[in-house]
Amino acid sequence: MKDQSKELEKIEQGFCPKCKHNTIEMVDIRGGGCSPKIITYRCSSCGYENSFTKSNSSCTL
Ligand SMILES: [Zn+2]
Secondary structure, three states: OOOHHHHHHHHHOOOOOOOOOOOEEEEEEEEEOOEEEEEEEEEOOOOOEEEEEEOOOOOOO
């Protein structure tokens, strides 16, 4: 869990944090609006899969 932000950084650049290939795909998004988004990413090369929670910064709740 401690490396989540680093993993997400790589993923947002389009790279898998595990195998470093640019085969990362967004497979699921839950939430949205003013509730936190839970985004699931998967790598089609090595099978890496992880979910990240993102709060919406434009909501002042
Ligand atoms: Zn991978």
